[in-house]
Amino acid sequence: MSTTRQPRPGDLGPEPDDAGPTAAPSGGRTRTLALSGASGVVPLARDFTRQALYDWGWLPAANADRRAAAEDVLLVVSELVTNACLHADGPDGLLVSCAAKVLRVEVTDRGTGRPAPRTPHRAGRPGGHGMFIVQRLCLDWGVVHRTGATGKTVWAELAAPV
Template sequence: MTTSPTASRKSEPPHTGHEFVMRFTSTPRGARLARLLVGERLDAWGIPYRSPAHDTLSLITGELSTNAVQHGHVPGRDFRVRLTVTTEVIRIEVTDTRTERRLAGTRRPTTPPPDSETGRGLLLVKHLATRWGVTPRVGAPGKTVWAELFMRRAVARSRIT
Protein backbone atom coordinates (compact mmCIF):
# COMPACT_ATOMS: atom_id res chain seq x y z
CA MET A 1 0.00 0.00 0.00
CA THR A 2 1.32 3.44 -0.86
CA THR A 3 0.57 6.67 0.88
CA SER A 4 0.22 10.00 -0.79
CA PRO A 5 2.86 12.68 -0.09
CA THR A 6 0.16 14.88 1.40
CA ALA A 7 -0.98 12.22 3.86
CA SER A 8 2.55 11.49 5.06
CA ARG A 9 3.37 15.17 5.32
CA LYS A 10 0.36 15.86 7.52
CA SER A 11 1.48 13.20 10.01
CA GLU A 12 4.95 14.74 10.42
CA PRO A 13 5.33 17.20 13.28
CA PRO A 14 5.50 20.72 11.82
CA HIS A 15 7.98 23.40 12.82
CA THR A 16 10.86 21.15 13.91
CA GLY A 17 13.91 23.08 12.75
CA HIS A 18 14.40 23.57 9.02
CA GLU A 19 16.52 25.85 6.85
CA PHE A 20 16.25 26.92 3.22
CA VAL A 21 18.87 29.17 1.60
CA MET A 22 19.01 30.19 -2.05
CA ARG A 23 20.31 32.99 -4.26
CA PHE A 24 18.01 34.62 -6.81
CA THR A 25 18.59 36.93 -9.74
CA SER A 26 18.00 40.52 -8.79
CA THR A 27 14.98 40.84 -11.09
CA PRO A 28 11.20 40.94 -10.59
CA ARG A 29 11.15 37.31 -11.74
CA GLY A 30 13.71 36.42 -9.05
CA ALA A 31 11.59 38.13 -6.38
CA ARG A 32 8.50 36.20 -7.50
CA LEU A 33 10.40 32.90 -7.53
CA ALA A 34 11.73 33.59 -4.02
CA ARG A 35 8.18 34.08 -2.72
CA LEU A 36 6.92 30.95 -4.45
CA LEU A 37 9.79 28.73 -3.26
CA VAL A 38 9.49 29.98 0.32
CA GLY A 39 5.79 29.13 0.16
CA GLU A 40 6.57 25.65 -1.15
CA ARG A 41 9.12 25.04 1.62
CA LEU A 42 6.70 26.19 4.31
CA ASP A 43 4.05 23.80 3.01
CA ALA A 44 6.54 20.92 2.82
CA TRP A 45 7.58 21.61 6.42
CA GLY A 46 4.02 21.41 7.76
CA ILE A 47 2.89 25.04 7.48
CA PRO A 48 0.15 24.53 4.89
CA TYR A 49 -0.91 26.78 2.05
CA ARG A 50 -3.68 29.21 3.03
CA SER A 51 -2.81 29.04 6.74
CA PRO A 52 -2.28 32.43 8.41
CA ALA A 53 1.42 31.76 9.06
CA HIS A 54 1.98 30.66 5.46
CA ASP A 55 0.16 33.64 3.98
CA THR A 56 1.95 36.08 6.30
CA LEU A 57 5.43 34.72 5.56
CA SER A 58 4.75 34.57 1.83
CA LEU A 59 3.65 38.22 1.84
CA ILE A 60 6.66 39.31 3.90
CA THR A 61 9.01 37.37 1.59
CA GLY A 62 7.46 39.04 -1.43
CA GLU A 63 7.84 42.51 0.06
CA LEU A 64 11.45 42.03 1.21
CA SER A 65 12.48 40.38 -2.07
CA THR A 66 10.87 43.13 -4.13
CA ASN A 67 12.68 45.75 -2.04
CA ALA A 68 15.98 43.93 -2.61
CA VAL A 69 15.36 44.04 -6.36
CA GLN A 70 14.11 47.64 -6.50
CA HIS A 71 16.37 49.31 -3.94
CA GLY A 72 19.28 46.92 -3.32
CA HIS A 73 20.04 45.89 -6.89
CA VAL A 74 23.66 45.92 -8.03
CA PRO A 75 24.13 44.87 -11.68
CA GLY A 76 25.51 41.35 -11.92
CA ARG A 77 24.82 40.48 -8.28
CA ASP A 78 22.06 38.30 -6.87
CA PHE A 79 20.10 38.58 -3.64
CA ARG A 80 19.90 35.77 -1.09
CA VAL A 81 16.92 34.44 0.86
CA ARG A 82 17.27 32.42 4.04
CA LEU A 83 14.24 30.85 5.73
CA THR A 84 14.48 29.10 9.08
CA VAL A 85 11.70 27.43 11.03
CA THR A 86 12.03 26.28 14.63
CA THR A 87 9.47 25.38 17.27
CA GLU A 88 9.53 29.01 18.43
CA VAL A 89 10.15 31.25 15.40
CA ILE A 90 9.79 31.45 11.63
CA ARG A 91 12.50 33.80 10.31
CA ILE A 92 12.97 35.16 6.79
CA GLU A 93 16.13 37.03 5.79
CA VAL A 94 16.73 38.79 2.47
CA THR A 95 20.27 39.94 1.77
CA ASP A 96 21.31 42.32 -1.01
CA THR A 97 24.74 43.67 -1.93
CA ARG A 98 24.04 47.38 -2.12
CA THR A 99 26.02 49.20 0.55
CA GLU A 100 25.41 52.87 -0.12
CA ARG A 101 21.61 52.59 0.17
CA ARG A 102 20.66 51.97 3.77
CA LEU A 103 17.09 51.56 4.90
CA ALA A 104 15.94 54.86 6.29
CA GLY A 105 13.68 54.71 9.31
CA THR A 106 13.67 50.94 9.80
CA ARG A 107 11.91 51.26 13.12
CA ARG A 108 9.37 53.79 11.84
CA PRO A 109 8.67 53.42 8.12
CA THR A 110 7.10 56.58 6.75
CA THR A 111 3.60 56.52 5.36
CA PRO A 112 3.52 57.50 1.67
CA PRO A 113 0.99 59.98 0.35
CA PRO A 114 -2.50 58.46 -0.09
CA ASP A 115 -2.29 58.64 -3.90
CA SER A 116 1.10 56.88 -4.06
CA GLU A 117 1.16 53.42 -5.62
CA THR A 118 4.37 52.37 -3.82
CA GLY A 119 6.07 52.76 -0.47
CA ARG A 120 3.96 50.56 1.80
CA GLY A 121 6.04 47.36 1.81
CA LEU A 122 7.92 47.97 5.04
CA LEU A 123 4.72 49.19 6.70
CA LEU A 124 3.19 45.80 5.89
CA VAL A 125 6.27 44.00 7.22
CA LYS A 126 6.19 46.07 10.42
CA HIS A 127 2.50 45.29 10.93
CA LEU A 128 2.65 41.57 10.11
CA ALA A 129 5.94 40.50 11.68
CA THR A 130 6.49 39.92 15.38
CA ARG A 131 9.93 41.55 15.00
CA TRP A 132 11.97 42.85 12.10
CA GLY A 133 15.14 44.77 11.45
CA VAL A 134 18.19 45.41 9.31
CA THR A 135 21.75 44.21 9.87
CA PRO A 136 24.87 44.96 7.81
CA ARG A 137 26.46 42.04 5.98
CA VAL A 138 29.60 40.79 7.67
CA GLY A 139 32.67 40.50 5.44
CA ALA A 140 30.87 41.66 2.30
CA PRO A 141 29.01 44.73 1.04
CA GLY A 142 25.29 44.97 1.61
CA LYS A 143 22.64 44.42 4.24
CA THR A 144 20.17 41.84 5.45
CA VAL A 145 16.57 42.75 6.14
CA TRP A 146 14.90 40.15 8.35
CA ALA A 147 11.49 39.48 9.83
CA GLU A 148 10.31 36.98 12.41
CA LEU A 149 6.95 35.53 13.24
CA PHE A 150 6.71 33.83 16.63
CA MET A 151 4.94 30.50 16.42
CA ARG A 152 2.59 31.33 19.33
CA ARG A 153 1.36 34.36 17.40
CA ALA A 154 0.96 32.34 14.22
CA VAL A 155 -1.06 29.67 16.04
CA ALA A 156 -3.22 32.31 17.72
CA ARG A 157 -3.99 33.89 14.33
CA SER A 158 -5.02 30.54 12.87
CA ARG A 159 -7.48 29.98 15.73
CA ILE A 160 -9.04 33.40 15.16
CA THR A 161 -9.52 33.05 11.39
Protein backbone atom coordinates in the same frame (compact mmCIF):
# COMPACT_ATOMS: atom_id res chain seq x y z
CA MET B 1 9.43 46.59 15.93
CA SER B 2 12.97 47.70 15.44
CA THR B 3 15.38 48.17 12.61
CA THR B 4 18.28 48.84 14.95
CA ARG B 5 17.91 46.11 17.57
CA GLN B 6 21.11 44.15 17.91
CA PRO B 7 20.65 40.49 17.07
CA ARG B 8 20.08 38.24 20.06
CA PRO B 9 22.78 35.65 20.80
CA GLY B 10 22.27 32.78 18.41
CA ASP B 11 20.41 34.93 15.85
CA LEU B 12 23.38 35.16 13.55
CA GLY B 13 25.80 32.54 12.45
CA PRO B 14 29.05 33.31 10.64
CA GLU B 15 29.33 36.53 8.67
CA PRO B 16 27.40 36.23 5.37
CA ASP B 17 29.56 35.82 2.29
CA ASP B 18 28.84 36.12 -1.41
CA ALA B 19 27.05 32.75 -1.39
CA GLY B 20 24.10 34.23 0.50
CA PRO B 21 22.70 34.45 4.01
CA THR B 22 23.81 32.08 6.73
CA ALA B 23 21.88 33.13 9.82
CA ALA B 24 19.04 31.08 11.25
CA PRO B 25 17.43 30.24 14.54
CA SER B 26 19.15 27.22 16.02
CA GLY B 27 17.29 23.95 16.38
CA GLY B 28 14.93 24.49 13.43
CA ARG B 29 14.61 23.83 9.74
CA THR B 30 16.39 26.02 7.20
CA ARG B 31 16.15 26.50 3.44
CA THR B 32 18.35 28.75 1.30
CA LEU B 33 17.92 29.91 -2.28
CA ALA B 34 20.51 31.68 -4.41
CA LEU B 35 18.89 34.55 -6.28
CA SER B 36 21.85 36.46 -7.72
CA GLY B 37 21.38 36.84 -11.47
CA ALA B 38 18.07 34.96 -11.53
CA SER B 39 15.07 36.36 -13.37
CA GLY B 40 11.58 36.50 -11.91
CA VAL B 41 13.01 36.52 -8.39
CA VAL B 42 9.83 37.58 -6.57
CA PRO B 43 7.64 34.68 -7.78
CA LEU B 44 10.66 32.37 -7.51
CA ALA B 45 11.16 33.37 -3.86
CA ARG B 46 7.44 33.00 -3.09
CA ASP B 47 7.25 29.54 -4.70
CA PHE B 48 10.39 28.43 -2.86
CA THR B 49 8.96 29.66 0.45
CA ARG B 50 5.54 28.14 -0.24
CA GLN B 51 7.19 24.74 -0.81
CA ALA B 52 9.08 25.08 2.50
CA LEU B 53 5.80 25.88 4.26
CA TYR B 54 4.25 22.72 2.77
CA ASP B 55 7.23 20.65 3.84
CA TRP B 56 7.08 22.08 7.38
CA GLY B 57 3.33 21.48 7.76
CA TRP B 58 2.16 25.11 7.61
CA LEU B 59 0.32 24.26 4.39
CA PRO B 60 -2.23 23.06 3.59
CA ALA B 61 -3.63 25.10 6.41
CA ALA B 62 -6.04 23.40 8.79
CA ASN B 63 -7.90 26.62 9.62
CA ALA B 64 -8.17 30.29 8.73
CA ASP B 65 -5.56 31.42 11.29
CA ARG B 66 -2.96 29.01 9.94
CA ARG B 67 -3.78 30.03 6.35
CA ALA B 68 -3.39 33.71 7.30
CA ALA B 69 -0.03 32.99 8.96
CA ALA B 70 1.26 31.29 5.79
CA GLU B 71 -0.01 34.15 3.61
CA ASP B 72 1.73 36.66 5.91
CA VAL B 73 5.03 34.82 5.41
CA LEU B 74 4.61 34.86 1.63
CA LEU B 75 3.76 38.57 1.67
CA VAL B 76 6.83 39.41 3.78
CA VAL B 77 9.05 37.41 1.41
CA SER B 78 7.56 39.31 -1.55
CA GLU B 79 8.09 42.68 0.09
CA LEU B 80 11.70 42.03 1.14
CA VAL B 81 12.70 40.58 -2.24
CA THR B 82 10.93 43.42 -4.07
CA ASN B 83 12.78 45.99 -1.94
CA ALA B 84 16.09 44.35 -2.84
CA CYS B 85 15.11 44.57 -6.52
CA LEU B 86 14.08 48.22 -6.31
CA HIS B 87 16.74 49.59 -3.98
CA ALA B 88 19.77 47.28 -4.09
CA ASP B 89 20.23 45.92 -7.65
CA GLY B 90 18.46 42.69 -6.76
CA PRO B 91 18.75 40.08 -4.04
CA ASP B 92 21.68 37.68 -3.70
CA GLY B 93 19.90 35.11 -1.57
CA LEU B 94 16.91 34.11 0.50
CA LEU B 95 16.99 32.17 3.73
CA VAL B 96 13.82 30.85 5.37
CA SER B 97 14.11 29.08 8.70
CA CYS B 98 11.58 27.75 11.14
CA ALA B 99 12.07 27.09 14.82
CA ALA B 100 9.38 26.06 17.30
CA LYS B 101 7.66 29.44 17.59
CA VAL B 102 9.32 31.71 15.02
CA LEU B 103 9.79 31.72 11.28
CA ARG B 104 12.67 33.89 10.08
CA VAL B 105 13.08 35.32 6.58
CA GLU B 106 16.38 36.82 5.44
CA VAL B 107 17.09 38.52 2.14
CA THR B 108 20.72 39.33 1.37
CA ASP B 109 21.77 41.91 -1.20
CA ARG B 110 24.76 44.09 -2.11
CA GLY B 111 23.04 47.37 -1.24
CA THR B 112 24.24 49.76 1.42
CA GLY B 113 20.99 51.48 2.33
CA ARG B 114 18.84 50.86 5.36
CA PRO B 115 15.17 50.14 4.63
CA ALA B 116 12.65 51.94 6.79
CA PRO B 117 8.90 52.38 6.77
CA ARG B 118 7.89 55.63 5.10
CA THR B 119 6.70 58.07 7.76
CA PRO B 120 4.19 59.33 8.06
CA HIS B 121 2.48 56.36 6.44
CA ARG B 122 -0.30 57.45 4.09
CA ALA B 123 -2.46 54.55 3.02
CA GLY B 124 -3.80 56.32 -0.07
CA ARG B 125 -0.38 57.15 -1.53
CA PRO B 126 0.87 54.71 -4.19
CA GLY B 127 4.07 52.83 -3.39
CA GLY B 128 6.25 52.91 -0.34
CA HIS B 129 4.17 50.49 1.75
CA GLY B 130 6.53 47.50 1.79
CA MET B 131 8.39 48.06 5.04
CA PHE B 132 5.22 49.32 6.73
CA ILE B 133 3.63 45.98 5.84
CA VAL B 134 6.67 44.08 7.12
CA GLN B 135 6.62 46.08 10.35
CA ARG B 136 2.92 45.37 10.90
CA LEU B 137 3.09 41.64 10.19
CA CYS B 138 6.32 40.72 11.95
CA LEU B 139 7.35 40.21 15.54
CA ASP B 140 10.59 42.04 14.75
CA TRP B 141 12.79 42.92 11.80
CA GLY B 142 16.13 44.54 11.18
CA VAL B 143 19.21 44.97 9.05
CA VAL B 144 22.68 43.49 9.45
CA HIS B 145 25.40 45.11 7.34
CA ARG B 146 28.34 42.97 6.24
CA THR B 147 31.63 43.75 7.91
CA GLY B 148 34.40 44.56 5.45
CA ALA B 149 32.21 44.09 2.37
CA THR B 150 29.36 45.79 0.60
CA GLY B 151 25.96 44.40 1.34
CA LYS B 152 23.42 43.62 4.00
CA THR B 153 20.86 41.15 5.19
CA VAL B 154 17.33 42.34 5.90
CA TRP B 155 15.64 39.91 8.27
CA ALA B 156 12.13 39.54 9.62
CA GLU B 157 10.62 37.19 12.19
CA LEU B 158 7.01 36.02 12.21
CA ALA B 159 5.15 34.01 14.80
CA ALA B 160 4.56 30.37 13.91
CA PRO B 161 0.88 29.41 13.90
CA VAL B 162 -0.41 27.81 17.07
